[in-house]
Amino acid sequence: MSSESTGTFPVKRGLAEMMKGGVIMDVVNPEQAKVAEDAGAVAVMALERVPADIRVDGGVARMSDPEMIDGIQAVCSIPVMAKVRIGHFVEAQIIQSLGVDFIDESEVLTPADEAYHIDKMAFDVPFVCGATNLGEALRRISEGAAMIRSKGEAGTGNVVEAVRHLRSILGDVKRITQADEAELFGWAKDLQAPLPLVQEIAQTGKLPVPLFCAGGLATPADAALAMQLGADAVFVGSGIFKSDDPSPRAKAIVEATTHYQDADILAKVSRGLGAPMTGIGMDEINVKYAERGW
Amino acid sequence: MNRSAESPGPVVGVLALQGAFSTHLDRLASLNVKARPVTQPEHLKGVDALILPGGESTTMSMLLDTSGLREPLGDLFVDGMPVFGTCAGMILCASNVLDGRPDQRGFDLVDVTVRRNGYGRQLDSFETDLNVAGLASPFHAVFIRAPRVEHVGAAVDILATHDGVPVLVRDGTCTVAAFHPELTHDTRLHELFVAQLNGN
Numbered sequence: 001m002s003s004e005s006t007g008t009f010p011v012k013r014g015l016a017e018m019m020k021g022g023v024i025m026d027v028v029n030p031e032q033a034k035v036a037e038d039a040g041a042v043a044v045m046a047l048e049r050v051p052a053d054i055r056v057d058g059g060v061a062r063m064s065d066p067e068m069i070d071g072i073q074a075v076c077s078i079p080v081m082a083k084v085r086i087g088h089f090v091e092a093q094i095i096q097s098l099g100v101d102f103i104d105e106s107e108v109l110t111p112a113d114e115a116y117h118i119d120k121m122a123f124d125v126p127f128v129c130g131a132t133n134l135g136e137a138l139r140r141i142s143e144g145a146a147m148i149r150s151k152g153e154a155g156t157g158n159v160v161e162a163v164r165h166l167r168s169i170l171g172d173v174k175r176i177t178q179a180d181e182a183e184l185f186g187w188a189k190d191l192q193a194p195l196p197l198v199q200e201i202a203q204t205g206k207l208p209v210p211l212f213c214a215g216g217l218a219t220p221a222d223a224a225l226a227m228q229l230g231a232d233a234v235f236v237g238s239g240i241f242k243s244d245d246p247s248p249r250a251k252a253i254v255e256a257t258t259h260y261q262d263a264d265i266l267a268k269v270s271r272g273l274g275a276p277m278t279g280i281g282m283d284e285i286n287v288k289y290a291e292r293g294w
Numbered sequence: 295m296n297r298s299a300e301s302p303g304p305v306v307g308v309l310a311l312q313g314a315f316s317t318h319l320d321r322l323a324s325l326n327v328k329a330r331p332v333t334q335p336e337h338l339k340g341v342d343a344l345i346l347p348g349g350e351s352t353t354m355s356m357l358l359d360t361s362g363l364r365e366p367l368g369d370l371f372v373d374g375m376p377v378f379g380t381c382a383g384m385i386l387c388a389s390n391v392l393d394g395r396p397d398q399r400g401f402d403l404v405d406v407t408v409r410r411n412g413y414g415r416q417l418d419s420f421e422t423d424l425n426v427a428g429l430a431s432p433f434h435a436v437f438i439r440a441p442r443v444e445h446v447g448a449a450v451d452i453l454a455t456h457d458g459v460p461v462l463v464r465d466g467t468c469t470v471a472a473f474h475p476e477l478t479h480d481t482r483l484h485e486l487f488v489a490q491l492n493g494n
Contacts, residue, residue, distance in 0.1 A: 004422035004456075011419045014438040014477050018348050018381070021312040037395075040356040042312060042349070077395065078350055079416065079439065101416035101439070124417055251356075258311050258357055259333060 007124030012146035015079065015102065015126055016210040019043055019147075019233055023223065023254050024212070026050050026237040029068070030075040036240070039250035043079040043102065045235070046072040051108045051155030052238035052277065055285070061109040063091040069098055081128070086293050087113025089122075096125045102147070103127050105140075107292035108154045108237075117293065120144030130214065132165045132290050134172040134207075138193035139294075141208055148207060150231070151290040152215015155238050157279030159222045161290060162215045163229065169211065170230045177205045215290070218243070218276045220256030220269050227260035244274035304491040307332040307341035309367075311357040313349015313382060317476040321484045335366045343376040343491050346383030348438065348474050351410065354382060355398045364399075371401050376467040378487045379403075384470035385410055385441050392444065404465040405447025408472075412442025424473075426462060427453040429482055435461070435473035443472065 005011070022042030027033045028050060036044045048064045049057065063084050073080050079101035084091035086105055091112075095103050105118050107130050120127040121144035130151035131137035137148045150169060152162030176187055176198060184202055188195040200208050213226035214235035223234045234257055240250045252269040259265040282288075308318045310331030322329035322345075332338060344367070346354075358364040371377060379387040386400045390407040413419070419439055423432035433454070443460045446452060453469075454462035461472040462483075467490075475483040 004420040006418065006420045008421055010436055010477065011421055011438065014436050014474060015416050015419065017314045017317060017474075017477060018350065018438055020314060020316065020349070021310070022350060022353055037352065040353045042353050077393065077410065078352060096417070099415050099417055126416065254353065255357070255360055258361070262334075 009144075009146065012126030013209055016128070016147035019079070019212075020210055021258060022233050023250075023257050024081065024233070024235045025240055025250060026235075027072060027241070030071045032241055032246075033072045033076050035247050036250060037076055037078050039247060040254035041078060041250065042233070043081055044072065044076060045081045045083065045104065045237070046100075047083050050238040050241060051289070052157070052242050053155075054108060055155040055287070061085075063088070063095060063109070066094065066098055069095070069100065073099070083109055084118070085109040086111040087116050087118060089118045092118055092123060096123055100125060105129050105145075107151060107289045111292050117143055128212070130290070130293060131169060133168045135191035135193050136293065137169055137207060137211075138191060138197045141197060142194045145209065147210050147212060149212040149214040149235055152213065152217070153282065153285070154215045154289050156216045156282070156285065157218040157239060157242070157277040158216045158281065159218070159225065160216070160282065162213055162217060162226060165215075165290070166213055166226060166229050166231055169207070173201055173205065173207060176201045217253075218279060220252045220266060220273075223253045223257045224260035224266050227257060233257065239277055242277035249273045249276070303328060304342035304488065305330065305340055306343050306345060306488070306491075307338060308345045308347060309354070309363075309383075311361060311363075312353045313347045314474065314476055315347045315349075318345050318347050318380075318484075321476050321481050322488075325481055325484060325488060327484075327488050332363070333361060335362050338363075338366055338370065343378070343487070344370070345487075346377065346379040346386050347476065348381035348383065351382040351385040352395050352398055354386065355395075355400070368401055371403055371468075374467055376487070376490055377403060377469070379468070379470040380474055380476065381438065381440055381472060384408060384472055387468055387470050388441075389447070390445075403468040404463065404470050405450050406443050406460075406463060406465075406470070407445035408441040408443050410441055411439050412444070413437060413440045415439065422456060424454045424456060424461065426483070427451075428486060433475070433480060433482065434478050435471075435475070436477045437461075437473045440472045
């Protein structure tokens with residue numbers, strides 16, 4: 001009776017379930033990782049540059065140096081995530097061999113393949129992928145993603161795209177629950193998504209995996225907005241360590257994500273946090289990361 | 295959150311600061327058990343039992359302090375409120391935690407020593423069948439970065455083991471699991487917990 005299976009879909013999805021109601025924070029070194037864990041993060045995303053800096057620097061953005069990821073794993077007791085380029089399955093093999101807990105196949109890095117995303121079923125480590133709409137989300141799930149994050153627009157400190165993508169995904173989920181059996185075929189065709197996943201949504205009223213929100217969240221109010229719109233948890237990238245005073249802001253965002261429905265608590269934790277990251281408008285950016293991936 | 299006082303049957307609170315609380319609420323709903331999420335002290339009024347779900351124990355420990363729930367919960371537990379803790383919930387109930395954070399504090403309800411992430415990282419997470427005392431057929435269990443029980447006190451009942459290591463134990467009115475009964479649709483462990491309440 002001791003036969004056990006690792007790397008199965010329930011085991012992958014299970015870790016995503018455990019992160020619900022939490023905040024996953026981008027960190028670029030062990031010191032930031034400690035700040036994140038001390039502030040109550042449920043996981044850290046280890047990367048070499050936060051998206052705001054990738055935007056400024058330009059060039060090709062790749063997976064992080066394994067040594068840098070080792071350094072963060074050494075100081076963290078919470079799960080560690082790391083990003084790989086879209087379609088770059090060898091970066092994913094390397095990251096998995098480091099014992100990272102979750103891989104983000106991320107549009108924030110420069111895509112490596114213009115036709116195919118990674119076959120995520122082939123890995124034991126769970127994957128999270130970005131999506132701007134329900135069709136994209138379901139295609140990633142059919143490739144094996146155990147978590148979806150609405151893409152938003154990373155590195156902007158502007159929540160408008162995150163709201164657009166979250167509303168788009170959850171709006172279509174709601175509409176599918178109103179559809180009859182025959183209409184589900186049309187939904188699958190229009191979404192370019194597998195019919196069984198569309199049928200599952202019609203039955204459960206939910207995405208088949210947890211839906212997190214990412215891309216532009218910078219304040220406790222932003223995190224609570226994502227949660228009230230129906231996200232299961234939030235990613236905060238540049239928003240914490242590009243602000244004036246990261247530690248109290250990180251803690252405030254954690255509290256806001258838990259108590260997202262209580263305006264009194266949101267007001268309390270929003271006080272005196274110093275300046276958030278400056279942020280940029282959508283008409284000021286040259287590259288929309290959200291348009292990467294298909 | 296107002297529950298009519300005359301409605302019969304126990305009310306189960308599920309600590310909802312972070313983690314897999316909604317799946318616990320789904321399981322209880324499927325059993326027609328009255329349940330509610332608990333994020334603030336006032337949510338405890340009228341609650342007869344509590345589930346501490348899986349999630350990140352360090353995050354929950356911090357939020358127990360900031361939410362003001364730690365003291366009132368501790369008082370209820372001392373008074374004997376039945377508790378079911380799963381994974382991170384097991385860590386919060388354990389008398390002794392290894393590899394935790396220095397500032398991480400629990401409720402000391404079960405006389406066990408557990409090692410946080412004692413089975414390893416996510417790549418070592420697994421699912422398996424368990425023989426559980428009181429259940430006629432095996433229970434399929436999902437272990438996610440699970441705590442590993444390293445020592446069990448003499449008064450603690452061991453209800454299930456995996457490879458000789460206790461994974462489901464009971465100490466008085468508190469039951470703790472290293473795995474996640476809420477992640478499968480098998481509600482038998484939730485039923486046993488609720489039956490314990492009705493028996494009182």
